[in-house]
Amino acid sequence: MFSILNFNALIGEWKSIERWNFARRPDYVAGSDRNLQVALSIENITTPGASVAVIGAGTIPYLLPDRYAIDILGKADPYIAHQNVRTPMSIVDVPSMRPGHMKWDYAYTFGELKPDVIVSIWEGTNAEAAPYLEKDYVYAVIGEGIKVYLLKDSPNIHWDKVIIK
Numbered sequence: 154m155f156s157i158l159n160f161n162a163l164i165g166e167w168k169s170i171e172r173w174n175f176a177r178r179p180d181y182v183a184g185s186d187r188n189l190q191v192a193l194s195i196e197n198i199t200t201p202g203a204s205v206a207v208i209g210a211g212t213i214p215y216l217l218p219d220r221y222a223i224d225i226l227g228k229a230d231p232y233i234a235h236q237n238v239r240t241p242m243s244i245v246d247v248p249s250m251r252p253g254h255m256k257w258d259y260a261y262t263f264g265e266l267k268p269d270v271i272v273s274i275w276e277g278t279n280a281e282a283a284p285y286l287e288k289d290y291v292y293a294v295i296g297e298g299i300k301v302y303l304l305k306d307s308p309n310i311h312w313d314k315v316i317i318k
Contacts, residue, residue, distance in 0.1 A: 185212055188209070188211075188212035188213050188216070189212070189216065190296060190297060190299060191213055191272060191296070191299055191301075192212065192213045192216035192217050193216075193296065194295040194296025194297070194299050195213070195217060195220065195270055195272075195295065195301075196216075196217055196220070197295070197296065197311075197314060198270075198295050198310055198311050198314045198315055199220060199269060199270060199309050199310055199311070200308075200309045200310075200311070201219040201220065202219065202220070202221065202309060203220050203221070203269040203270065203307070203309035203310070204220065204221040204222075204223055204266070204267075204268040204269050204270070204309075205217060205220050205221070205222055205223065205268060205269065205270045205271075205272060206222075206223040206224075206225050206262060206263070206266075206268035206270065206271045206272065207222060207223070207224065207225060207272045207273070208225050208226060208272065208273050208274070208275055210222060210224040210226070210228060210229050213272060223262060223266055223268045225257055225262055225274070225275060226256060226257055226275065227256045227257065227258075230262075232258070232261060233256050233257060233258055233261065233262070234256065236256050236258060237256075238255040238256055239255050239256060239257065257275055257278065259274075259278070259281055259282050259285050260285070263282065263285035263286070263289070263290075264285050264289075267289060267304055268304065269303065269304045269307045269309045269310055270301055270302070270303055270304070270310070271286070271290065271301060271302035271303075272301055273301075274286075286302055289304060289305055290302040290303060290304055290305060291303050291305055291317050291318075292317070292318040293315040293316060293317050293318060294315070294316040294318060295314070295315055295316075300318070303315060
């Protein structure tokens with residue numbers, strides 16, 4: 154125990170000691186809370202079998218087992234997973250590089266698969282997503298202020314439970 158405390162003291166990292174003795178809330182709890190609210194809101198406004206496109210293909214698909222999850226970044230989609238990375242590796246800013254977050258294809262994901270709900274799009278790709286979102290989707294608020302894109306005229310959405318923006 155002394156070595157753990159000593160090592161943490163040397164690197165000035167008291168957070169891990171606080172977490173170890175349950176005095177600090179884990180870092181990812183807030184994100185998990187939000188994902189729970191998103192999942193519950195999607196469950197409320199969609200029918201079983203609806204498709205949901207997500208950036209983080211963990212919590213939301215796990216909590217919605219009767220909805221079909223579409224992984225925008227392709228870690229669970231063979232088509233996108235086999236694509237080349239979207240940013241040439243020679244110009245990637247190494248400190249901000251995010252392996253596993255550098256592949257997407259909105260023509261495929263939004264244009265062909267047409268998910269009923271799009272939870273979010275990858276940061277910095279608004280212009281690339283815009284043609285598909287403007288043509289086939291409406292921007293809506295569900296639950297407690299959660300903003301999503303919904304496929305126009307989807308029979309898998311309870312339209313009376315959404316607020317169109």
